Amino acid sequence: MPQALHADVLVAGAGPAGAAVALGLARLGYGVCVVGLPRPFDACEGISRRVVEALRQAGFRQALEQISPPVLREVDWNGERRAQNAESLLWRPGFDTALIADLQQAGVRVMPARVATVLHDDQAPGLRLADGTELRARVVVEARGRAAPQGRGVGLRGPATLAVLTRARGPRAPAGSAVFACADGWVWLARLATGQRYLQFCLAADAPGLPKRAGLAAWARARIDALPEAQAWLEGCVPEGPPTARASTASLHARPWDRGVLRVGDAAMAVDPLSGNGIFQALSSATTAPAVINTLLLSPQHTALALDFHASRLRETFLRFARIGRDFYAAEARWADESFWRERSAWPDALAAHAPVARIDGAALRPVVEDGLIREREVLITSEQPLGVWRVEGVEVAPLLRDLPVAPGDRAVVLAHRLTQAAGSDAQRSHLRAWLQRHAVDVAPD
Ligand SMILES: Cc1cc2nc3c(=O)[nH]c(=O)nc-3n(C[C@H](O)[C@H](O)[C@H](O)COP(=O)(O)OP(=O)(O)OC[C@H]3O[C@@H](n4cnc5c(N)ncnc54)[C@H](O)[C@@H]3O)c2cc1C
Incomplete structure (x- = not known):
């Protein structure tokens, strides 16, 4: 007996990618249900003008209101210092809540629930929720970001990288951000107008001295105390909450389509945060995914073409951002012999990130x-x-x-x-x- 369908399309995850796919599908007239829980940590991220534009074009309104005007970003890279109004900041908990409000405004159903398993099935793929409920649809979109299980396929992976994020609260000051390099990695600092500060280390996942979770707070305190660049930023601040450690390795999934399930955003391809373009690339696969799904459902004779479109764009974008990241790493020459910098300035290959001439x-x-x-x-x-x-x-x-x-x-x-x-x-x-x-x-x- 055919199974009852809960929606035309089920989306697992309500981050920028899941929300953008859902909005696009709703515009095409599909019944969409998004199942997602907020990310279990507090983070702040920086985005460029073109990400703001991509969010606008994807149809977000309330989420846009959560984004700061461009702030001063101080860069200290290879001993050269620059400062420019290049980055807007977003406080992810507020931004993610606003994404859901935008979905609800567009008539998309949102279920605040934990997805336990994605059910692969060519005919009626689905989601099993943590409480055992099973939902079925014509297509499932896997948009749980880096939390999505890899399943049947790691494609390409960059050097294993870990990000440790610490938070502090301090006196109000103009919002701003800074990025600088150190011998074993790099550091990003952000200050919101509310006085909230974030300091994020990106290090090799096997960096010597990195403790397990229990020792992370003491480790982070000692590292911060030894960073001259951080002192002015954190003056008068009180640390807040335990640090969060999460993988930030660049990775491209080998099977963006697998038996009824289409991967988008970080679940399909996650870039190194140094490229500063995670949300942009998440949106790039998510905004074309509705056309891919529409083709699978309305015009199945073009299935291979649609899946080739999705996979080749993911691969192309992934490699482009990987090479841009590689060039940022290579531009920092002070620690070129240290394994962190040596490995990342040689991955993924030696091909140019940008064509030297347009032809x-x-x-x-x-x-x-x-x-x-x-x-x-x-x-x-x-x-x-x-x-x-x-x-x-x-x-x-x-x-x-x-x-x-x-x-x-x-x-x-x-x-x-x-x-x-x-x-x-x-x-x-x-x-x-x-x-x-x-x-x-x-x-x-x-
Ligand atoms: C250390 C670090 C720093 C970064 N800094 C930046 C930056 O400054 N600028 C930038 O543009 N990008 C940055 N990024 C990248 C950016 O966070 C991601 O690229 C972007 O959020 C991807 O969007 P997404 O929707 O694919 O995934 P996510 O934003 O991760 O959304 C996935 C959603 O699925 C939910 N979810 C996961 N598992 C389940 C489950 N089992 N059940 C229900 N819901 C679930 C999550 O809670 C979340 O809401 C950074 C990434 C890292 C690792």
């Missing part, structure tokens, strides 16, 4: 998101976007370059004519022209 390498058929579905379309493969560029400013770019004349002068003239026909406005045309020229494609003047 078009050809056209190919690749999966893209079109009208809420994954479809195969002709894209331009570029040195910066190896998965392909389908549209620039809303205009499909591969047809612009199809069957151009061989003579360079003629090509440039035909291209200029095609731009005029394809673009709806002068602004659109000049953006397209600039994009092509940046990719070393000549376009004749108008």
Whole structure:
């Protein structure tokens, strides 16, 4: 007998990734139920302007109100000091509560419960809750972040890294953050306008002297006392609560889709916090996941295409952030011989994080998101976007370059004519022209 379904889609975890998938699916008309409990620790995180924009585009409103305006971030790296208004701070407990409020406002059901097991099943995957209740759906989304069990597949893993987070309360002062390096790792400091301070160490998971949980508070106190950079930040502060230790190793799961269950966010791919982009990458897989799920449910003949889209984007994003992280580590040369810095400045490989020049390498058929579905379309493969560029400013770019004349002068003239026909406005045309020229494609003047 077919099992009764609790929802079209069940989402395990109500962090930024789970919430973004749920909002996107609700917009496509699916019945979604999110099952999640708040993270069991207090943390503060820093995000850039583009994360704020990604959250806005994903449809969050109340969560945005929890984000501070950009604060002064002091950086001391490789002996060079800089300060710029580059980072907004968010207090995760307040932000996570607001994500749930946004879901409820959008009509998404939220169950505050602990997921004990994700039930893999091609026909009716589900969730078993801690109280034994079983829920079934057409698709399950695994969005429990780093807490999601690895199950059948670790794909790529960076050097094992541990983050130890301590908290303190002190006098009110302008919000701000700081990052600096030390011989065996790096430290991030944040101060909220409320007076709350956070100090986070990132160290090798097997760093000598790192104690078990019971000795962590004394260890952290001694380390902080020995950090000259931390003293001014923590002046007049009283430590609050025990430190939290959590894994911060970069990891890419080998099976983002497994028998009815789609992984998103940190459950699919978690980046090193040094890249400062965890929430951004969590949103990047979560905001395209609704189109992947919509394709699985509405257009099953395109299942392989949709899953390839999801997996290849996760891998590409993971490697890009891993290489960006590697370059940050390599830029700190004072302790280059220490194992912490040596291992991380060589992982994942020696390939450049950014293409040295923008170049078009050809056209190919690749999966893209079109009208809420994954479809195969002709894209331009570029040195910066190896998965392909389908549209620039809303205009499909591969047809612009199809069957151009061989003579360079003629090509440039035909291209200029095609731009005029394809673009709806002068602004659109000049953006397209600039994009092509940046990719070393000549376009004749108008
Ligand atoms: C040390 C460290 C520092 C970081 N600093 C930054 C930073 O400054 N900026 C930044 O952008 N990113 C940062 N990140 C990354 C960022 O925290 C994550 O990338 C982001 O939160 C991932 O979102 P997510 O929704 O995938 O997972 P999460 O945010 O972890 O959400 C998962 C949700 O699932 C819930 N959950 C887990 N297990 C269960 C269960 N069994 N039952 C029910 N619910 C469950 C959790 O409580 C949580 O609400 C940092 C990460 C680490 C490790």
